Amino acid sequence: MKLQSIAKTQTGISGLDQVTGGGLPKGRPTLICGGPGCGKTLFSVEFIVKGAILYNEPGVFMTFEEKTEELVSNVASLGFDLEKLQSSKKIRLDYVYIERGEIEETGEYDLDGLFIRLEHAIDSIGAKRVVLDTIENLFAGLQNQGILRAELRRLFTWLKAKGVTAIITAEKGEGSLTRHGLEEYVSDCVIVLDHRMIDQVSTRRLRIVKYRGSAHGTNEYPFLIDDEGISVLPVTSLRLAREVSSQRISSGIKGLDEMLGNKGFFRGGSILVSGPSGTGKTSIASSFVQAACRRKERCIFFAFEESPPQIVRNMRSINLDLARYIRNGLLQFHSSHPTEHGLEQHLVTMYKMVRKFKPKVVVIDPITNLITVGIVRDVKSMLMRLIDMLQAEGITVMFTALAINNTTNDQADEAISSLVDTWIQVRDVEANGERNRGLFIMKSRGMNHSKKVREFVISDQGIGLVDIYVGPHGILIGSAREAQKLLHNEKGSGRTGKPAQRNPRLKQNGSTSKRKNKKAIK
Amino acid sequence: MGKKDPTWELRLYVAGKTPKSVTALSNLKKYCETHLKGSYTLEVIDLLVHPQLAEGDQIFAIPTLVRKVPVPIRKIIGDLSNEEKVLVGLDIRPVTKKV
Numbered sequence: 001m002k003l004q005s006i007a008k009t010q011t012g013i014s015g016l017d018q019v020t021g022g023g024l025p026k027g028r029p030t031l032i033c034g035g036p037g038c039g040k041t042l043f044s045v046e047f048i049v050k051g052a053i054l055y056n057e058p059g060v061f062m063t064f065e066e067k068t069e070e071l072v073s074n075v076a077s078l079g080f081d082l083e084k085l086q087s088s089k090k091i092r093l094d095y096v097y098i099e100r101g102e103i104e105e106t107g108e109y110d111l112d113g114l115f116i117r118l119e120h121a122i123d124s125i126g127a128k129r130v131v132l133d134t135i136e137n138l139f140a141g142l143q144n145q146g147i148l149r150a151e152l153r154r155l156f157t158w159l160k161a162k163g164v165t166a167i168i169t170a171e172k173g174e175g176s177l178t179r180h181g182l183e184e185y186v187s188d189c190v191i192v193l194d195h196r197m198i199d200q201v202s203t204r205r206l207r208i209v210k211y212r213g214s215a216h217g218t219n220e221y222p223f224l225i226d227d228e229g230i231s232v233l234p235v236t237s238l239r240l241a242r243e244v245s246s247q248r249i250s251s252g253i254k255g256l257d258e259m260l261g262n263k264g265f266f267r268g269g270s271i272l273v274s275g276p277s278g279t280g281k282t283s284i285a286s287s288f289v290q291a292a293c294r295r296k297e298r299c300i301f302f303a304f305e306e307s308p309p310q311i312v313r314n315m316r317s318i319n320l321d322l323a324r325y326i327r328n329g330l331l332q333f334h335s336s337h338p339t340e341h342g343l344e345q346h347l348v349t350m351y352k353m354v355r356k357f358k359p360k361v362v363v364i365d366p367i368t369n370l371i372t373v374g375i376v377r378d379v380k381s382m383l384m385r386l387i388d389m390l391q392a393e394g395i396t397v398m399f400t401a402l403a404i405n406n407t408t409n410d411q412a413d414e415a416i417s418s419l420v421d422t423w424i425q426v427r428d429v430e431a432n433g434e435r436n437r438g439l440f441i442m443k444s445r446g447m448n449h450s451k452k453v454r455e456f457v458i459s460d461q462g463i464g465l466v467d468i469y470v471g472p473h474g475i476l477i478g479s480a481r482e483a484q485k486l487l488h489n490e491k492g493s494g495r496t497g498k499p500a501q502r503n504p505r506l507k508q509n510g511s512t513s514k515r516k517n518k519k520a521i522k
Numbered sequence: 523m524g525k526k527d528p529t530w531e532l533r534l535y536v537a538g539k540t541p542k543s544v545t546a547l548s549n550l551k552k553y554c555e556t557h558l559k560g561s562y563t564l565e566v567i568d569l570l571v572h573p574q575l576a577e578g579d580q581i582f583a584i585p586t587l588v589r590k591v592p593v594p595i596r597k598i599i600g601d602l603s604n605e606e607k608v609l610v611g612l613d614i615r616p617v618t619k620k621v
Contacts, residue, residue: 097580102596104611107545107603112537112584113569113576120573142583 006213009057009129009165012050013043015232019217020208024189029159029166031186033178034193039204039225040169041066042075043193044131046229047167049080051129052090059129060092060121060164064137068093078229089125094118098141105143111151115158122164130159130166139180156185177209188212194220203342206232222344226352233348233385244268245394249361252291253284255465256424259441259450265422266446267360268394270387272417274401275426279437280458281400282306284424285363286315286322287463288398293325297360300332300353304369308333319462332357338369343382346370351389362390366400380419387419421445426456429477436478439465455481530554530562530612531591535576537569537584542601546585549602557614587612 008022017023024030024047032040041063048059063071071093072082085091094117122130135152142148159166168186173179183190190209195202205220223232248263257264265271271288273281282305289299303311311333312322325331334353341349354362364386370379383399390397399420417423423442428435439456441449454465455477469476469484476484534550536543547566554562569576569584579588583599589612598611609615 094577096582098582102594104596104598104607105600106598106607106611107601108542109583109585109600110542111582112540113535113581113586114583116537116569116573116584117576117582120576138582 008214009051010055011047012054013046013230013232015221015223016206016230019206019221019232020189020211021214021216024165024167025211025214026165027160027163028188029156029168029186030189030191031168031170031178031183032191032193033170033172033183035172035195038172038193038195039223039230040193041071041133042078042225043230044133044167044169045071045075045080045082046078048091048129048131049075049082049085052085057128058090058092058125059131060094060118060125060127061131061133062094062096062118062121063133064096064098065134066095068095071095078227080229092121092125092127094121098137100141100143103141109144109147111138111148111155115155119162122162128164130164131169132166133169134171135168136170136178136180136182152182153185193223198342203344205344222342222348224345224348224352228352231348231352233344233351249295249396250291251284252287252289253463253465255454256284256439259452259454259465260422260444261447261449263447265396265444267396268391269396269421269445270391270419271396271398271422271424272401272420273398273424273426274403275437276403276428279426279428280456280463281402281426282311282365283315283318283320283458283463284426285365285398285400286311286320289331289361289363290320290322290325292361292396293322293330296330298330298332298357299325299361299363300334300350300357300359302350302362302364303333303335304338304364305366307335317460318458319460332359343370343378347382347386350386354390354393354395358393360395362395362397364397364399366402368400368402384419417442422449429453429455431475431477432480434478438468438477529591530558530589530614531565532562532612533565533567533579533588533590535567535569535579535581535584535586535588540584543585545601545603546587549605549608550587553602553605553608553614557609589613 007026008020008024009026010017010023032043034040045061048061051057051059061071066074075082082091082093086093096114096117118130121127138148139145168182170178170180170182172192173181177183177190177192187210189211192207192209194205194207196205204223204225206223207220208216208218221232223230245267247267248265249267250257250264251260273284275281285301289301292299301311306314308326312326315322322331326333332353334349336346336349338346367379367383370382387397422444424439425442426437426439429438437456437458438453440451440453453468455468457464457466466481469481532550532554534547536547550564554564567575569581585599585601587598587602587608589596596612598608602608
């Protein structure tokens with residue numbers, strides 16, 4: 001027995017080694033249990049394959065369930081070439097066939113045959129890792145449970161003595177971890193996998209129930225099975241101690257930059273743009289993306305509402321050419337239906353894309369659609385983790401959120417408003433029989449931002465912000481403001497104004513007179 | 523004897539000379555001599571000597587008796603102490619008992 005803190009074997013499964021603080025206990029058996037289809041076999045296959053490829057630790061995979069050919073073809077979809085590994089003596093597959101109907105039991109016996117097979121397999125390739133999947137099939141195949149239990153106990157002791165790091169898989173039982181109580185034999189490390197449906201959306205989770213002699217993450221961690229195998233998403237990295245940047249980046253809208261202390265957002269910050277439908281949230285996000293691409297920064301646009309071509313087409317109408325940046329590889333779109341996966345899977349997908357593409361700017365449009373697949377608390381926790389992950393990488397993130405009404409305490413906003421650094425609100429201002437958009441900054445941490453409501457104008461030239469006219473006639477917006485301005489100009493210079501169209505208004509945007517508006521409107 | 527020519531091909535897998543293996547072997551010999559005299563072959567395989575043979579016949583328990591011929595393959599695990607079960611398991615008609 002060792003006295004020092006226990007040695008660990010890295011699994012090579014993305015994220016799991018972080019959660020376990022370095023891997024599974026070295027030289028000891030680990031129990032992995034869960035219901036059917038929860039990914040036990042895949043988990044153990046990946047343990048063996050990664051061990052052979054990454055850590056040069058050969059492994060034996062003893063299956064009691066699937067024939068080796070079946071197993072080989074099943075995991076081929078994940079890019080695991082078991083046959084090649086087997087012929088190069090990196091792994092060894094052994095299928096133990098047990099069929100109760102073909103076996104008669106009479107008198108005393110033991111499982112020495114299994115031991116000898118396993119030992120032979122281990123010794124033939126010098127295996128350091130062993131998987132027994134699913135040893136519980138022995139319970140179905142053999143009648144004498146007394147012998148079987150005694151032999152299993154002996155098997156686990158033997159595995160430890162052999163010094164191999166082993167994974168034993170087991171089916172989840174009623175009211176117990178495993179159907180046949182295997183947890184009573186394997187006491188070093190127990191991991192439970194879970195595949196549950198919440199509102200018809202599936203979520204896979206992993207939990208470390210027990211890890212003797214080691215600290216470990218105790219939460220339920222979401223995990224994902226995709227064409228690259230398993231990825232566990234650790235949330236323990238949630239710390240509020242990250243490096244911050246005081247660099248500022250442009251929002252892509254001149255007027256908005258002006259409102260943000262004339263400089264724009266902080267790099268690595270998080271920005272929330274909320275407002276009712278049709279207020280131009282996606283346009284703001286697209287401007288931000290375009291600005292980033294112009295700076296030659298990579299961007300990912302996660303769209304949960306529209307398809308990429310749709311966004312590109314729509315944005316072209318306001319003079320934003322996103323297609324160019326998609327072509328030159330600076331911009332990547334990822335479009336999916338919120339209900340396509342569970343929240344966690346969305347998070348893991350984003351996480352993986354961000355890891356791969358290494359963007360500087362990420363846009364999520366809109367986050368409120370995610371609420372359809374999760375309750376607000378879950379969405380909040382997911383976003384917290386997402387923001388945390390992005391900020392750890394120094395990525396600036398912009399969320400858009402749909403607010404159904406004009407009240408600021410809308411649920412979705414509230415859920416994440418405390419998480420974001422800058423919160424921009426776009427709202428409808430209805431007056432004089434027309435509907436206009438007002439934009440203001442609810443908060444922006446760490447900068448002296450404008451407190452004014454400004455009129456937000458979208459035209460085929462792009463997005464612009466115009467000061468709202470506040471004068472003796474009250475607050476004027478839209479055409480009323482235009483009219484007032486024309487009147488003002490006539491008085492001032494004597495020349496006649498241009499017709500009240502939106503384009504010229506925009507061009508004058510930068511030169512709007514300062515004295516028009518001195519007060520902030522609340 | 524009952525049928526004319528079935529040649530019984532039996533294999534007994536053991537792991538060293540454990541009491542269970544010894545019991546199984548002596549039991550098996552007794553039954554064979556009684557019921558299959560002259561029409562059987564018995565091979566004893568010690569897996570401690572030939573571990574690679576365990577996979578081929580899907581052996582996991584010791585001792586295991588495998589009836590290779592006639593097909594289908596039948597397996598009986600244990601020390602073969604219950605004669606009736608062994609005979610049923612191997613599908614041997616206990617001819618001598620009828621007499």
